[in-house]
Amino acid sequence: MSKLLSPNAGPASLPRRIMQQGRYETITMLRNGEQLILAIVLPLMALVGLVVTPLLDGLGGSRVDIATPGILALCAMSTAFTGQGIATGFDRRYGVLRFLSTTPLGRGGLIAGKILAVLVVLFLQVVVVGAIAGFLGWQPRPEAWLPGLGLLVLGAAAFTALGLLVAGTVRPEATLAITNLLWILLGALGGIVVPSERLPGLLQGIVHVLPSGALGQALRDTFLMGAVPFPAVLVLLLWTVLAGAAAIRWFKWN
Amino acid sequence: MRSPESPVLTIDGLIKDVGPLATLDGKMLRVVSGLSLVAERGQVTALLGANGAGKTTTLECAQGLQKRTGGSISLLGADPDTAGADLRSRVGVMLQDGGLPPSARPIPLLRHVAGMYKNPMDVDALVERLGISQFSRTSVRRLSGGQKQRLALAAALVGNPEILFLDEPSAGLDPQSRQMVFELIAELRDAGMGIVLTTHLMDDAERLADYVYIIDGGHNVVEGTVAELLRHDHATDSAITDRTLYFDAPGGLDFAGALGPGLQLTETRSGSYSITGAITPNDLAALTAWWAERNIMPASLRLEARSLEDVFLDISGRDLR
Numbered sequence: 001m002s003k004l005l006s007p008n009a010g011p012a013s014l015p016r017r018i019m020q021q022g023r024y025e026t027i028t029m030l031r032n033g034e035q036l037i038l039a040i041v042l043p044l045m046a047l048v049g050l051v052v053t054p055l056l057d058g059l060g061g062s063r064v065d066i067a068t069p070g071i072l073a074l075c076a077m078s079t080a081f082t083g084q085g086i087a088t089g090f091d092r093r094y095g096v097l098r099f100l101s102t103t104p105l106g107r108g109g110l111i112a113g114k115i116l117a118v119l120v121v122l123f124l125q126v127v128v129v130g131a132i133a134g135f136l137g138w139q140p141r142p143e144a145w146l147p148g149l150g151l152l153v154l155g156a157a158a159f160t161a162l163g164l165l166v167a168g169t170v171r172p173e174a175t176l177a178i179t180n181l182l183w184i185l186l187g188a189l190g191g192i193v194v195p196s197e198r199l200p201g202l203l204q205g206i207v208h209v210l211p212s213g214a215l216g217q218a219l220r221d222t223f224l225m226g227a228v229p230f231p232a233v234l235v236l237l238l239w240t241v242l243a244g245a246a247a248i249r250w251f252k253w254n
Numbered sequence: 255m256r257s258p259e260s261p262v263l264t265i266d267g268l269i270k271d272v273g274p275l276a277t278l279d280g281k282m283l284r285v286v287s288g289l290s291l292v293a294e295r296g297q298v299t300a301l302l303g304a305n306g307a308g309k310t311t312t313l314e315c316a317q318g319l320q321k322r323t324g325g326s327i328s329l330l331g332a333d334p335d336t337a338g339a340d341l342r343s344r345v346g347v348m349l350q351d352g353g354l355p356p357s358a359r360p361i362p363l364l365r366h367v368a369g370m371y372k373n374p375m376d377v378d379a380l381v382e383r384l385g386i387s388q389f390s391r392t393s394v395r396r397l398s399g400g401q402k403q404r405l406a407l408a409a410a411l412v413g414n415p416e417i418l419f420l421d422e423p424s425a426g427l428d429p430q431s432r433q434m435v436f437e438l439i440a441e442l443r444d445a446g447m448g449i450v451l452t453t454h455l456m457d458d459a460e461r462l463a464d465y466v467y468i469i470d471g472g473h474n475v476v477e478g479t480v481a482e483l484l485r486h487d488h489a490t491d492s493a494i495t496d497r498t499l500y501f502d503a504p505g506g507l508d509f510a511g512a513l514g515p516g517l518q519l520t521e522t523r524s525g526s527y528s529i530t531g532a533i534t535p536n537d538l539a540a541l542t543a544w545w546a547e548r549n550i551m552p553a554s555l556r557l558e559a560r561s562l563e564d565v566f567l568d569i570s571g572r573d574l575r
Contacts, residue, residue: 004380005445008414009373011343020369028357091355099353099406102317103413104339104370254319 011104021105021113026120028087035083038183039125043078044132046193047071051136059195061224068133068140069148069219070193073155075125077192077212080118080156082179085163088114089175092167097253107253111164118156126152144223151222154236155215161243162211168251186212195220208232211239262330262417262448263293263316269324270311270472285311287472288325293417293450293465298443300459301452302562303469309452310350312469313419316450317347330416343371346415350422352406356395360386360405363394364412371413380408385434399426407435411442418442420451424458436462456562468566475569483565494560495532502526502553503545512544513537533557 011017029035050056050067059066091097101107126149130138140148167175186192189203191213196204207213214235221229270286286308293299301309314320316327318334327334332341354363361381368374381387384404389397397405403426410418423439424432439462443449453459459466460480467474468483476483485494505524513519517531529541545552 004375004383004411005442005447006373006375006414008344008416009371011339012370012372014339017339017370020366024366028355032357094356095349095351095353096355098319099347099349099409102319102342102345102347102349103367104343106339106342109339 014109017105017109018112018116021100021109022116022120025087025113025117029079029083029117029121030124032083032087035079035087038078038082039075039121040128043071043074043125043129046074046187047129047133047136050193055194055198059197062137062139064133064136064138065140065224066195066220067193068129068138069223070195070216071129071133072126072148072152073192073212073215073219074187075129076122076152076155076215077159077183077186079121079125080159081163082183083121084114084118084160085167085179086172086176088164088167089170089172092253093172095254101253114164115157115160118160119153122152122156140223141226144226147228148219148222151215151218151228151233151236154233154240155211155218158211158215158236158239158243161240161247164251165243165247168247168253186210190216192216209235211236214239259295260331261292261294261328263291263299263450264328265289265291265312265316265325266327267325268312268315268322268327270308270315270320271323272311284323285472286315286322289469289473290325291467291474291477293448295416295448296443296446297464298439298449298451298462300463300466301450301469302454302456302459302463302466302566303452304454307469308472309454309469310421313421313450313452317345317419318342343413344416346410346413346418348406348410348418348420348423350425352394352402354394354402354406354409356393358394359391360394360397360408361390363405364408367409368412373414375412375414377412380412383438384408385431400428400431403427404431404435407438415447417448417450420449422453423451424453424455456566460562466562468569470569476565480562483562484560496530497533497557497559499529499533499538499541499555499557500527501555503550507550509541509544512541514540 012020047067051063056063056066097110100110105113163179166178170178188194189199190210191199191207193216196207196213196217199207208217214232218229218232218236221227268286268289269284271282271284273282274280275283289308289312291299291301301312303309311320315322316329316334318337321335329337330341330344361377364377364381368377381390384407386405386408389401394402394405403423407420407423410420423435427435439449451462463480465479466477466483468476478486502525505521509519513529514534514537517529517533517537520528522528
């Protein structure tokens with residue numbers, strides 16, 4: 001009888017498997033230098049840039065009050081879309097998704113673990129960005145935090161679904177290019193940090209139906225005025241459902 | 255309920271189409287066409303065939319990684335396409351490409367996979383046993399092919415599976431790692447695990463397998479124990495007793511008088527001889543007596559039975575590689 005082998009006792013419980021995968025993916029994300037730059041450094045640079053320049057002047061609030069909700073939205077896009085998309089794309093290339101889906105974790109547990117990791121990293125981003133914005137004079141309405149965090153989770157869901165859709169359908173090099181390019185384009189022109197009023201007229205109509213514009217607008221309205229704009233919530237829900245369904249339909253595991 | 259003797263894997267008439275493929279004018283390609291096999295507990299079952307024969311596709315259908323087009327598969331009594339976590343916890347899988355994240359380090363990775371099971375193996379003991387401790391601080395990206403292979407085997411084993419799938423387990427292994435891996439596979443087999451492996455190396459199959467399925471063109475063509483396959487001529491459906499005796503001796507010797515009937519002597523190059531046929535102990539005695547009378551001492555002497563390679567050549571009419 002082998003000393004190594006002992007009787008099989010079945011899988012760990014589902015919550016335990018998802019926690020395990022979430023923890024592993026979180027540590028992997030936080031150890032990745034490029035992901036940290038995308039998740040923390042670039043959003044903080046954007047925050048400081050918007051606070052020291054007059055770009056957001058005349059919009060009915062202090063620069064930092066208008067900038068910070070958009071930066072939080074940018075954080076959600078960094079982690080859920082670009083970071084998670086690239087990681088998943090390469091995991092797919094190296095067969096990691098296939099191997100893990102043969103373990104008790106399975107495909108559902110793998111996705112759940114990834115979503116958990118996105119939420120944990122997003123929470124850390126909110127803490128760091130919120131604290132630094134606080135030093136810069138950010139004064140969010142206290143009652144805005146609960147709906148604000150809910151919107152961030154919804155935004156993360158929409159961007160995770162989009163990230164998985166890209167990662168599951170094209171080569172990882174293409175995922176890298178597409179998600180980074182969209183991060184820059186949507187970050188600069190997608191209504192996420194710069195409110196639509198300050199964008200060229202052509203874009204103003206479009207950004208409201210983009211996940212970036214909807215999330216940025218929804219967080220600004222919530223933290224500045226304490227009102228959750230339902231059209232923007234609807235747009236985010238629609239993106240989540242459509243991208244999620246497309247990802248389920250077209251995601252290739254190998 | 256299963257009886258302990260029930261097979262770990264039964265595949266019956268497996269069909270798998272892939273595509274549509276642009277290279278086939280948008281038609282489907284049938285990569286597995288009616289393959290059947292049975293793998294038992296406490297045995298190593300080998301799928302032997304050339305690259306592209308359909309071995310990996312068959313394994314992936316059995317693991318639930320690919321959906322089959324037709325046929326039936328029973329994995330530990332269940333259908334792998336609808337497998338839940340309970341079934342997956344009893345199945346260990348080592349993929350051909352490893353499936354390990356490049357940035358991971360071996361021990362945290364194994365502990366992570368172990369966390370998916372209620373009663374996993376002792377990771378330290380597993381790491382020690384497979385020599386992983388020598389490279390435990392190196393990321394997967396920087397491991398050699400053989401080191402990756404050993405780590406992938408450990409990851410497949412850590413959950414104490416009842417059936418273990420190994421896709422090309424000896425790929426990239428140096429001789430020492432190969433010995434280590436083969437000994438462990440034999441030990442797991444003796445402990446009652448059912449092991450299903452693919453290989454295109456005859457030597458792997460001869461050394462490891464209790465039962466061999468030779469796969470060609472997407473289906474199984476011949477099956478049996480290694481001994482059965484070696485004894486049987488599949489071209490003429492008759493028992494084989496042929497052996498070949500190779501030896502080096504002074505060139506140009508005339509042996510004709512020393513050879514029994516039906517034996518074929520060839521001098522492949524000056525001084526290198528081979529005798530082929532149903533060589534008997536008496537034939538060997540006559541030959542060595544003939545040498546003794548003339549005081550001839552061969553520089554080398556080697557007797558070989560048929561190899562699985564010859565069996566494969568008989569069946570498919572081509573080389574395995």
